[in-house]
Amino acid sequence: MKNSTAIAIGGFDGMHIGHQHLFAELGEQGSIVVIETGYANLTPKKEREHFSKYPIMYLQLDEIRHLDAIGFIELLQSKFPNLEKIVVGYDFHFGKDRKYNFDDLKELFTGEVKVVDEVSLNGDSIHSHKIRAKLGIGDIKGANAFLGHNYTIRGVRESGQGIGKKELVATINLSCKDGFLLPKEGVYVTLTRIDNEEHYHPSVSFVGHRVTTDGSFAVESHILEGEVGNVEKASISFVSFIRDNKKFDSIDELKKAIKSDIAIASKELKLLQL
Ligand SMILES: Cc1cc2nc3c(=O)[nH]c(=O)nc-3n(C[C@H](O)[C@H](O)[C@H](O)COP(=O)(O)O)c2cc1C
Numbered sequence: 001m002k003n004s005t006a007i008a009i010g011g012f013d014g015m016h017i018g019h020q021h022l023f024a025e026l027g028e029q030g031s032i033v034v035i036e037t038g039y040a041n042l043t044p045k046k047e048r049e050h051f052s053k054y055p056i057m058y059l060q061l062d063e064i065r066h067l068d069a070i071g072f073i074e075l076l077q078s079k080f081p082n083l084e085k086i087v088v089g090y091d092f093h094f095g096k097d098r099k100y101n102f103d104d105l106k107e108l109f110t111g112e113v114k115v116v117d118e119v120s121l122n123g124d125s126i127h128s129h130k131i132r133a134k135l136g137i138g139d140i141k142g143a144n145a146f147l148g149h150n151y152t153i154r155g156v157r158e159s160g161q162g163i164g165k166k167e168l169v170a171t172i173n174l175s176c177k178d179g180f181l182l183p184k185e186g187v188y189v190t191l192t193r194i195d196n197e198e199h200y201h202p203s204v205s206f207v208g209h210r211v212t213t214d215g216s217f218a219v220e221s222h223i224l225e226g227e228v229g230n231v232e233k234a235s236i237s238f239v240s241f242i243r244d245n246k247k248f249d250s251i252d253e254l255k256k257a258i259k260s261d262i263a264i265a266s267k268e269l270k271l272l273q274l
Pocket residue numbers: 159160161162163164165168169171173187204205206209210211212213214220221222244245246247248254257258261262
């Protein structure tokens with residue numbers, strides 16, 4: 001990373017299509033500089049590393065927020081002594097009160113400053129906060145279109161109530177404590193990856209309070225192909241929204257609804273595989 005000649009700078013939560021346009025400018029010896037605000041919840045912690053081939057350096061916002069433009073450039077040059085190119089987006093701001101932008105970089109940096117134009121989809125500018133808003137209303141297809149990949153969360157297995165397997169369908173219950181934003185409560189067509197397997201299993205997943213049974217919060221995934229053995233952790237990749245969370249009058253009615261959810265997910269995932 002020290003030898004990098006080009007860097008892209010930003011928060012990069014989500015590593016969405018707009019961010020990918022910046023990375024496309026990095027060339028062979030590039031690195032990504034993530035400014036950590038503490039608010040990243042689409043790709044919390046080190047999750048961004050799954051979405052780019054470039055190495056990532058993390059700078060805490062507190063390390064840089066007080067700097068003026070010269071101080072900021074000097075900091076970057078101290079981290080990257082061979083720096084020749086800085087890539088930022090059209091709306092990048094930095095330093096005290098976010099008062100500096102790419103013009104200041106262009107004026108003060110002796111190398112090249114590449115400013116990437118606004119990246120939009122169907123006339124709508126792509127931004128992490130808009131992806132969060134889409135997930136909040138269950139608009140998975142919209143979020144995925146902005147991301148350029150399926151929104152994916154990870155978690156470790158925790159035990160459920162034990163009702164699922166006996167009376168409904170077997171599910172993998174996940175505890176997602178790594179700070180992932182969860183989409184709106186409801187039922188989703190998903191793909192689930194178990195432990196470090198290479199492939200994803202067609203699945204249907206529930207996110208929400210189990211209002212029909214014990215009322216507690218759960219993220220659970222039913223693998224359509226059938227039960228899987230010992231699972232320690234899993235990733236759930238969201239494909240589309242099926243329906244809202246609902247309180248049913250009986251377990252039987254919940255069971256009927258789950259059967260219909262499974263039919264919808266099977267159909268949609270089969271179509272995807274064609
Ligand atoms: C596809 C699917 C849909 C679900 N939909 C609902 C729902 O609408 N309302 C609800 O209260 N629970 C729903 N659940 C969660 C069940 O209540 C939960 O699986 C059941 O309580 C068993 O929990 P356990 O796995 O902890 O034993 C759903 C679960 C699945 C797999």
